[in-house]
Amino acid sequence: xxxxxxxxxxxxxxxxxxxxxxxxxxxxxxxxxxxxxxxxxxxxxxxxxxxxxxxxxxxxxxxxxxxxxxxxxxxxxxxxxxxxxxxxxxxxxxxxxxxxxxxxxxxxxxxxxxxxxxxxxxxxxxxxxxxxxxxxxxxxxxxxxxxxxxxxxxxxxxxxxxxxxxxxxxxxxxxxxxxxxxxxxxxxxxxxxxxxxxxxxxxxxxxxxxxxxxxxxxxxxxxxxxxxxxxxxxxxxxxxxxxxxxxxxxxxxxxxxxxxxxxxxxxxxxxxxxxxxxxxxxxxxxxxxxxxxxxxxxxxxxxxxxxxxxxxxxxxxxxxxxxxxxxxxxxxxxxxxxxxxxxxxxxxxxxxxxxxxxxxxxxxxxxxx
Amino acid sequence: xxxxxxxxxxxxxxxxxxxxxxxxxxxxxxxxxxxxxxxxxxxxxxxxxxxxxxxxxxxxxxxxxxxxxxxxxxxxxxxxxxxxxxxxxxxxxxxxxxxxxxxxxxxxxxxxxxxxxxxxxxxxxxxxxxxxxxxxxxxxxxxxxxxxxxxxxxxxxxxxxxxxxxxxxxxxxxxxxxxxxxxxxxxxxxxxxxxxxxxxxxxxxxxxxxxxxxxxxxxxxxxxxxxxxxxxxxxxxxxxxxxxxxxxxxxxxxxxxxxxxxxxxxxxxxxxxxxxxxxxxxx
Ligand SMILES: Nc1ncnc2c1ncn2[C@@H]1O[C@H](COP(=O)(O)OP(=O)(O)OP(=O)(O)O)[C@@H](O)[C@H]1O
Ligand SMILES: [Mg+2]
Numbered sequence: 001x002x003x004x005x006x007x008x009x010x011x012x013x014x015x016x017x018x019x020x021x022x023x024x025x026x027x028x029x030x031x032x033x034x035x036x037x038x039x040x041x042x043x044x045x046x047x048x049x050x051x052x053x054x055x056x057x058x059x060x061x062x063x064x065x066x067x068x069x070x071x072x073x074x075x076x077x078x079x080x081x082x083x084x085x086x087x088x089x090x091x092x093x094x095x096x097x098x099x100x101x102x103x104x105x106x107x108x109x110x111x112x113x114x115x116x117x118x119x120x121x122x123x124x125x126x127x128x129x130x131x132x133x134x135x136x137x138x139x140x141x142x143x144x145x146x147x148x149x150x151x152x153x154x155x156x157x158x159x160x161x162x163x164x165x166x167x168x169x170x171x172x173x174x175x176x177x178x179x180x181x182x183x184x185x186x187x188x189x190x191x192x193x194x195x196x197x198x199x200x201x202x203x204x205x206x207x208x209x210x211x212x213x214x215x216x217x218x219x220x221x222x223x224x225x226x227x228x229x230x231x232x233x234x235x236x237x238x239x240x241x242x243x244x245x246x247x248x249x250x251x252x253x254x255x256x257x258x259x260x261x262x263x264x265x266x267x268x269x270x271x272x273x274x275x276x277x278x279x280x281x282x283x284x285x286x287x288x289x290x291x292x293x294x295x296x297x298x299x300x301x302x303x304x305x306x307x308x309x310x311x312x313x314x315x316x317x318x319x320x321x322x323x324x325x326x327x328x329x330x331x332x333x334x335x336x337x338x339x340x341x342x343x344x345x346x347x348x349x350x351x352x353x354x355x356x357x358x359x360x361x362x363x364x365x366x367x368x369x
Numbered sequence: 370x371x372x373x374x375x376x377x378x379x380x381x382x383x384x385x386x387x388x389x390x391x392x393x394x395x396x397x398x399x400x401x402x403x404x405x406x407x408x409x410x411x412x413x414x415x416x417x418x419x420x421x422x423x424x425x426x427x428x429x430x431x432x433x434x435x436x437x438x439x440x441x442x443x444x445x446x447x448x449x450x451x452x453x454x455x456x457x458x459x460x461x462x463x464x465x466x467x468x469x470x471x472x473x474x475x476x477x478x479x480x481x482x483x484x485x486x487x488x489x490x491x492x493x494x495x496x497x498x499x500x501x502x503x504x505x506x507x508x509x510x511x512x513x514x515x516x517x518x519x520x521x522x523x524x525x526x527x528x529x530x531x532x533x534x535x536x537x538x539x540x541x542x543x544x545x546x547x548x549x550x551x552x553x554x555x556x557x558x559x560x561x562x563x564x565x566x567x568x569x570x571x572x573x574x575x576x577x578x579x580x581x582x583x584x585x586x587x588x589x590x591x592x593x594x595x596x597x598x599x600x601x602x603x604x605x606x607x608x609x610x611x612x613x614x615x616x617x618x619x620x621x622x623x624x625x626x627x628x629x630x631x632x633x634x635x636x637x638x639x640x641x642x643x644x645x646x647x648x649x650x651x652x
Contacts, residue, residue, distance in 0.1 A: 214510050221509035221520060222499040229485050229496050236483040239445055241471035241500025241563050250506050 038205055042198040055313050061197040065269065067309040068204035069262050074289045074305025075211055075298065076258025081287065082296035082351065083219060084251035085231030086141070087149040090156030092283040094129045094256040097159065098263025100169060101125035103273040107175035111168060118179045118268045122261075129260025130253045137252040141245060156283050163275040174274025181268050192268070200269040207265065211258060212298055218254070219298070227251055285312075288333055292340060294347025303349055308333065395422040398567055398598050399444070399475075404453035406436075406443055406622075413439040414450070415622040421567070426589065426599040428609040428630070431619035432642055437602045438480055440619070441569050445477055446470045458566065471500055474566035478556040478573060480602075486545035490536065490555050493544050494527035497562030530558040534588065550581055557588070561597075568592060569600045574608055586612050606643075610634065618642070 019027070040046045042061040047054045054060040073095060080088045104110045105121040140151045163169045180192040181203065191199050218224055226247040229237035238244050267273050285308060293304020311332070315325040325332075340347070399421040406414040413436045421427050429437050442448045444455055446467040454463045462470050476497070485493050502523065508516035531537045534554040539547055544555060553573055560568055570589070574582045582605065589612055593599055603609045609616065609630070616633040618626040620642045626633050633639055 217512050218506065218509050221512075221516065222495070222502055222504075222523070223506055223509045225488070225492055225496050225499060228488060228492075232485040232487060233483055235447070235467075236479070236485065237496070238467040239447075239471060239477060240497045240559060241468045242496065243466075243468050254506070 035209065039202065042201050055316065058313065058316055059197060061201060063310075063313040065197050065201040065204065066313060067306055068201055068208060069266055070286065070289065070309035071302050071305040072204060072208050072211065072262040072265070073259060073286045074293065074301040074308075075208065075215060076255045076262070077286050078290050078293075078295065078298065078301035079215060079218075079227075079251050079258070080255035081290055082301065083224065083227040083231070084248055085227075086248060086251060087146075088152045088252070088255065089149045089287065090152035090154070090283050091255070091259055091286055092278070093152070093156035093159045094133065094259030095263040095266070095282070096156070096163065096278050097129045097132050097256075098125040098260030099267040099270075099273050099277065100163065100263075101128050101260070102264045102267040103175035103178055104169075106267075107178050107273075109170065109173075109175050109177070118181050118264075122264050122268075125264040125267075126257050126260050129263070130257040133253040133256025134249060136256075137249045141248045141252060153283075160275065160278045163278055170274065172274050172276060174272055174276070176272045178267050178271050178273060180271070194271070197269070200265075204262075204265050207261065208302075211261075212302070215254075215298060223247065223250065285333065288337055291347060292336065294350035296351030297347070297349055300347050300349035300351070304347065307348075395424070397421070398423045398458060399600070400456040401440070401444070402454050402456065404440075404443060404450040404455060406439060406448055407451045412622050414443065416453070417619065417622070417624050418453075419617045419624060419627055421598060421600060423566075423598055424593070424596065425614040426593055426601060426612055428613035428616040429600060429602045429619065430604070430606075430609055430616060431625075434621075435619040436622040437619055438571055439622075441477055441571055441600075441602070444470075444569065445475060468500070471563050474564065475569065476560035476563045476565035476567070477569040478553070478560055478571055480571040480575070482549075482552050482556055484544040484552055484555060484559070487543055489541050489543055490531060490539045490547065490551075491524070491527050491541065493555060493559050494530050494562045495523050497559040498523035498526045500563040526562060527558075530561055531555075533561070533591075534558040535584070549576060553577075553585075554588075557592075561592070565597060567598045567600060569602075571602045572604065573601070574603060574605055582608055606634075 022030075042064050044060075047060060055063045073091065076094075077088065077091045080086050080091070102118065102121045102125050104112055105114050105116045105124065106118055108115060136151065136155055140148045164171050180190065181200075183191040185191060192203070193199075219227075226237070226242045226244075229240070229242055230244050230248060234244055266277075270277075286305070289304040289308040290301050291304070292308060293302065294300025312326070312329050315329055315332075318325045344350075397420045401417055401419050401421075403416050403418045404414050405412065405416050415436075417436070417440065429440065431437055439448065443450050444457075444462075446462065446465055446469075450463055454461055456462065457470070457473055457475060460473065462473065462475075465473075485496065488496070502519045504513065504516040504519050507513075528537070528540070531540055534557055536547070536551050536554050536558075539551055539555075544552060547555060557568075557570070557573065573589075574585050577585060586608060589599060589601065601609070601613060613630055615628065616626070616630055617624060618633060618636070618639050620638075625638045625642060626636045628636075
């Protein structure tokens, strides 16, 4: 078992090493190729050459859209959990706030009857999720550790209950006829229609790229350093002049804003939002994705989010001894997480620092035993 | 550990004239004003009262458990005094947030090194340098020119300070991989990066051999020569006597002496407190 672990570790190390030592243009070329690949991916002319990778049970473009939403959520949650080290168990609640804000302000079934276009509701959705993040964070981020986990868990559940039972939020009946994002082709047909899921996927992909650039800028600045210092030694950080509460709140609020953005994008595609879209387990799946990919690493979060969402969708329609594998998806993820914790607690593509933190913990266990 | 001689009034008076003579016309920087700090039943600081003047190196000594580190913790805002108050640059700092006190110009190191272990040496110092940076999330997000300038300044400052403390070659190594002595130096560099007026060092020479202690002595003098006031906790008497301008002695949370090194060395209460405790005991 040890040798397997070593092999995986050194293997990863070699790749990382090579990546960091590669000349600049090579890295840009690789990144460019990856981006082009993902833009091309939903086209049948392209993916028909990819063998068993495209899903069989459902439309591949639709699947890619779902995956991209998960990736965006994982990138957002990674700021909170990976960078600042704050355990947020109700992250999906922010997704809900984003989706419902769009629904309430745009849908004709809403009591407000404002009938805003989607694009107008989008900034409001982001702002409201940020505000809800600040409201939630202000009392709890002053406390340590477990309180935050419990409060965020409660928050997501509260949102779900409100959505299910409040008359204003329409419960299972939900909101319909939510407008799509604007834009039309030269022949007058709308870009974001009902039949073709690909434009929505391309939109989210573009948003992901922009968000990743922003998050990377933050992470490489004093903001990222503040987050890591808080994660590593909060007291020492304060004594070195880091306003820890302020930066924890920023981590929480920016994570929330990205969650809200994902929710708004989802609502803009879906046309229909109801309490059935909200499941507590979704929070856990995104958290699992971040941990699986490698907490504290943006690429890790992307890979984790993508992989988890892809596997869930891949299970659809596949039967195994007469049962659909999709029904067992949560058990499967539990299993993956357990195996990961044994072989690779730092995640598939870990953050350099986090990897060392985990190695330390392993040593501690060995010493302690 | 030593006898319990507790008649504090006499040595305090003995020390008082000396203080006046060395500090005449000097500006007080830090005033610890009759501070008492209790942990449940334990009185860690008992009516401790001393003043630190601008530009001096003040030694804070005393046997183990005397309350030296607690005094630092009260100064830097980790603990609030049960009674009394602390003033820094004329401002009352009791009750102020830790990062505010740092911004006011007080920086410290820790008896048990508390670097950010997985950050590089350079990044550790950059965190200190960020203390005075104005730009925050929004300007970092869009990499605005002002933000980039601050980042660049912080980086240059960090490199300078690594040089200053003598470990430029460890720039890109994670702090945890530095040797013990290098970590102590890095902690000093990180504290200096916050542009302190007062630098508080908690046993910076603990575990050092004589050669390393000598280097540290030079470093402390160099820091003072830059106009930074230094408050030094140290067990090694030779080091303390060699570098400090004045010494405050604590025992069981009480100040038992306060004066020039030569006077403190002759003080019978101090001798009693240290009796049987070897010079460089760093338990
Ligand atoms: N957080 C705390 N809770 C309870 N008691 C404490 C706490 N911190 C310090 N003390 C007590 O206060 C007293 C002074 O401790 P302090 O660490 O200040 O001593 P010190 O002079 O720094 O000693 P040393 O030379 O060993 O570092 C000790 O009796 C210690 O047990
Ligand atoms: Mg101490």
